[in-house]
Amino acid sequence: MSCCGTNPGYEELDEVSRLVSSRLAAFLKTLRDSGFAVGLAEGLDAAELMTAGYAAKPGLLRSAFKHLFSARKSDWEKFDGIFDAFWLGKRVRSRSMTTGSSRAANNPSLKTLADGQRSGGATAMDQVPSTDDAGADRADEGRMEGASRAENLAEVDFRKIADPVQIEEAHEAAARLARAMRTRLTRRDLARRRGCRLDLRRTIHGNISHGGVPIDLVRRQRKTKPLRLVMLLDASGSMSMYTGVFLRFIHGVLDQFREAEAFLFHTRLAHVSSAMKEKDAVRALDRLSILAQGAGGGTKIGESLQTFNRWHAARVIHSRTVVMIVSDGYETGDAALLGREMAALGRRCRRIVWLNPMMAWEGYAPEAAGIKAALPHVDLYAPANTLNSLTALEPYLAKL
Amino acid sequence: MKNRVEIAERLAASGYIADAELATAVSLMLMLKRPLLLEGEAGVGKTEVAKALASVHTTELIRLQCYEGLDQSAALYEWNYQRQLLSIQAHRGDDPDAVEDQIFSEKYLLERPLLAAIRRDKPPVLLIDEIDRADDEFEAFLLELLSDFQVSIPELGTVKATAIPHVVLTSNGTRELSDALRRRCLYHYVDYPDVDREARIIMARIDGAGASLALQIARMVEGIRKEELRKVPGVAETLDWAAALIGLDVRDLHDVPETVHETLMCLLKTHEDKSRVTREVSERLLGKVA
Numbered sequence: 001m002s003c004c005g006t007n008p009g010y011e012e013l014d015e016v017s018r019l020v021s022s023r024l025a026a027f028l029k030t031l032r033d034s035g036f037a038v039g040l041a042e043g044l045d046a047a048e049l050m051t052a053g054y055a056a057k058p059g060l061l062r063s064a065f066k067h068l069f070s071a072r073k074s075d076w077e078k079f080d081g082i083f084d085a086f087w088l089g090k091r092v093r094s095r096s097m098t099t100g101s102s103r104a105a106n107n108p109s110l111k112t113l114a115d116g117q118r119s120g121g122a123t124a125m126d127q128v129p130s131t132d133d134a135g136a137d138r139a140d141e142g143r144m145e146g147a148s149r150a151e152n153l154a155e156v157d158f159r160k161i162a163d164p165v166q167i168e169e170a171h172e173a174a175a176r177l178a179r180a181m182r183t184r185l186t187r188r189d190l191a192r193r194r195g196c197r198l199d200l201r202r203t204i205h206g207n208i209s210h211g212g213v214p215i216d217l218v219r220r221q222r223k224t225k226p227l228r229l230v231m232l233l234d235a236s237g238s239m240s241m242y243t244g245v246f247l248r249f250i251h252g253v254l255d256q257f258r259e260a261e262a263f264l265f266h267t268r269l270a271h272v273s274s275a276m277k278e279k280d281a282v283r284a285l286d287r288l289s290i291l292a293q294g295a296g297g298g299t300k301i302g303e304s305l306q307t308f309n310r311w312h313a314a315r316v317i318h319s320r321t322v323v324m325i326v327s328d329g330y331e332t333g334d335a336a337l338l339g340r341e342m343a344a345l346g347r348r349c350r351r352i353v354w355l356n357p358m359m360a361w362e363g364y365a366p367e368a369a370g371i372k373a374a375l376p377h378v379d380l381y382a383p384a385n386t387l388n389s390l391t392a393l394e395p396y397l398a399k400l
Numbered sequence: 401m402k403n404r405v406e407i408a409e410r411l412a413a414s415g416y417i418a419d420a421e422l423a424t425a426v427s428l429m430l431m432l433k434r435p436l437l438l439e440g441e442a443g444v445g446k447t448e449v450a451k452a453l454a455s456v457h458t459t460e461l462i463r464l465q466c467y468e469g470l471d472q473s474a475a476l477y478e479w480n481y482q483r484q485l486l487s488i489q490a491h492r493g494d495d496p497d498a499v500e501d502q503i504f505s506e507k508y509l510l511e512r513p514l515l516a517a518i519r520r521d522k523p524p525v526l527l528i529d530e531i532d533r534a535d536d537e538f539e540a541f542l543l544e545l546l547s548d549f550q551v552s553i554p555e556l557g558t559v560k561a562t563a564i565p566h567v568v569l570t571s572n573g574t575r576e577l578s579d580a581l582r583r584r585c586l587y588h589y590v591d592y593p594d595v596d597r598e599a600r601i602i603m604a605r606i607d608g609a610g611a612s613l614a615l616q617i618a619r620m621v622e623g624i625r626k627e628e629l630r631k632v633p634g635v636a637e638t639l640d641w642a643a644a645l646i647g648l649d650v651r652d653l654h655d656v657p658e659t660v661h662e663t664l665m666c667l668l669k670t671h672e673d674k675s676r677v678t679r680e681v682s683e684r685l686l687g688k689v690a
Contacts, residue, residue, distance in 0.1 A: 037579050037582065037583050038583075039583055041583075042583070045432050045434070048431075048432070049428075049431075049432075052431065060404075060424065063420070063421050063424040064424055064428055066421070066587075067421070067424060067425045067428055067436075067586040067587055067588055068428065068432070068434075068586060070587040070589075071579065071582035071583055071585075071587055072439075072582060072587070073439060073573075073589050075587070076587060076588075076589040077589075201481065204481045204482070204485065205479065205481050208481065208484060208485065208488070211485075211488060211489075259575070273576070310628060310630075314630075314631075315572070315573050315574060316574075318574070
């Protein structure tokens with residue numbers, strides 16, 4: 001890293017031993033790898049801090065670097081661990097990991113989910129997907145190449161897409177769709193702006209050249225708040241064949257849509273917006289795999305929603321928010337709690353959209369206690385098992 | 401001024417009980433000349449940091465409250481149109497160039513907070529409150545101002561900062577801020593204070609609050625924060641409640657459980673929360689307060 005030592009404006013750097021400045025550069029790299037937005041200016045400031053005597057006390061240096069390098073709460077929380085591991089050689093587990101279970105190996109990691117693995121049969125029970133056949137799938141990669149595959153894919157249920165190349169195509173399509181949706185929604189918002197009231201102050205200003213006679217009128221335009229999407233994705237075992245596609249969809253939405261937040265839940269809720277903001281989709285999913293390690297099996301939708309309502313709702317929900325829940329509604333916790341929390345959520349946001357990929361299955365009826373409790377509070381209950389059904393959401397959202 | 405201990409002491413003297421990390425942040429602010437971005441839940445005392453900072457530096461606090469639709473004319477400068485028009489009317493028939501020079505002079509310029517902040521002789525504390533409420537465009541504009549500290553006014557020319565203000569930005573996280581702005585700033589996450597610090601805050605702010613009562617209040621508030629509430633009470637609410645209790649001449653919370661429950665309205669601000677913390681709940685919480 002050339003961020004320290006090459007700038008002629010920082011002669012003091014000579015005082016820092018070569019060793020320290022190269023260690024600092026390595027530290028900056030570690031931070032960048034952990035998702036910190038650290039630039040050249042921060043590196044120089046850090047070097048300045050070290051020469052200014054902060055290097056003598058580790059605790060002080062940590063606190064100073066923490067302020068300098070963190071840019072958001074998630075950075076703030078994991079910084080101490082990274083710092084200790086790097087400078088003090090402590091073996092500290094990354095703070096972004098769940099503190100709950102350490103049986104990570106047995107739990108569905110999102111990486112494996114997103115790699116397009118399909119677990120066993122289409123039984124709807126929660127189960128821990130076996131990670132073995134994911135590798136086997138990849139082995140026969142690269143056989144099928146089709147130019148017009150995308151159109152064919154539009155109507156195919158995601159769980160029936162087996163070929164890895166096709167899975168990749170479906171993921172790409174979902175991401176593209178998300179981006180397109182975002183652009184269209186925003187454009188429609190702009191076109192809807194129409195001035196209705198006179199802006200007196202600007203009218204006078206604009207007509208000073210006419211001696212104050214109001215000839216050119218300036219109107220005040222009401223700016224509509226852009227629609228905000230809050231997505232809650234069920235990442236439990238029973239949803240595993242759909243999680244990959246939806247993650248890519250969410251990644252696509254978050255990528256450019258600033259008014260969007262994403263959460264994952266299975267037995268607990270994880271705020272994944274910042275992890276998903278990684279530009280590279282594969283790396284984003286990598287980071288998610290750490291966040292997504294849940295404790296044991298089952299889906300506690302009610303509890304997850306309770307956490308959401310308590311800790312996140314006030315911040316991420318405003319009057320023009322659509323909450324999109326992607327889940328099969330198989331609640332292993334208390335269904336009554338789910339109903340209560342859905343009601344509370346419904347009071348806060350503009351619309352609740354519940355996407356249930358299983359809805360399009362033959363013979364599926366919303367019989368599970370969870371979905372029964374939730375449905376009265378849902379504004380739109382739709383299937384989302386094909387690319388076309390995802391596309392069909394857009395006109396609905398655009399109308400809001 | 402670069403000494404952290406001294407900064408912490410001076411913050412305390414101005415009524416702000418800072419944690420050790422905040423003192424570091426303030427000393428870094430002075431050393432690196434970077435703005436400080438404070439995030440945290442509503443009511444944890446983010447705005448108070450700026451006020452305390454102004455009193456530490458014995459300088460002016462210039463506050464810009466952000467809101468949706470905030471634009472340059474409300475944040476930076478605006479011409480005093482009415483006066484300009486009057487002047488044009490009064491000087492009708494004069495040399496037009498002279499009139500123009502006159503109406504676009506300092507006298508007709510209305511200073512808004514951002515311009516005011518860079519034109520002071522002594523560097524003021526510039527508090528940009530709730531930046532997350534402003535629009536993206538304004539944020540981009542602010543970023544430019546915060547890196548150059550100069551403003552160009554087409555009719556008047558470029559105004560360079562006479563002194564670089566100490567800039568404090570606060571955000572409640574209702575909207576994601578841009579990475580560029582975040583990177584430009586030092587970051588500090590303000591959390592709810594722990595019992596000990598909250599007790600010291602109460603003692604520093606409320607006249608007549610004894611150590612034992614302050615500790616009881618802080619413990620009680622900590623217990624309430626752990627309940628399932630829609631709106632978790634902040635430090636300001638704690639202070640209100642402490643003031644209310646002291647105004648009612650309460651010396652020990654255990655003596656007056658009735659009053660404690662009745663004055664909880666200072667802390668609980670929604671009907672739902674009020675009905676959730678029933679008399680039994682408040683007595684249970686009070687029981688835990690040693």
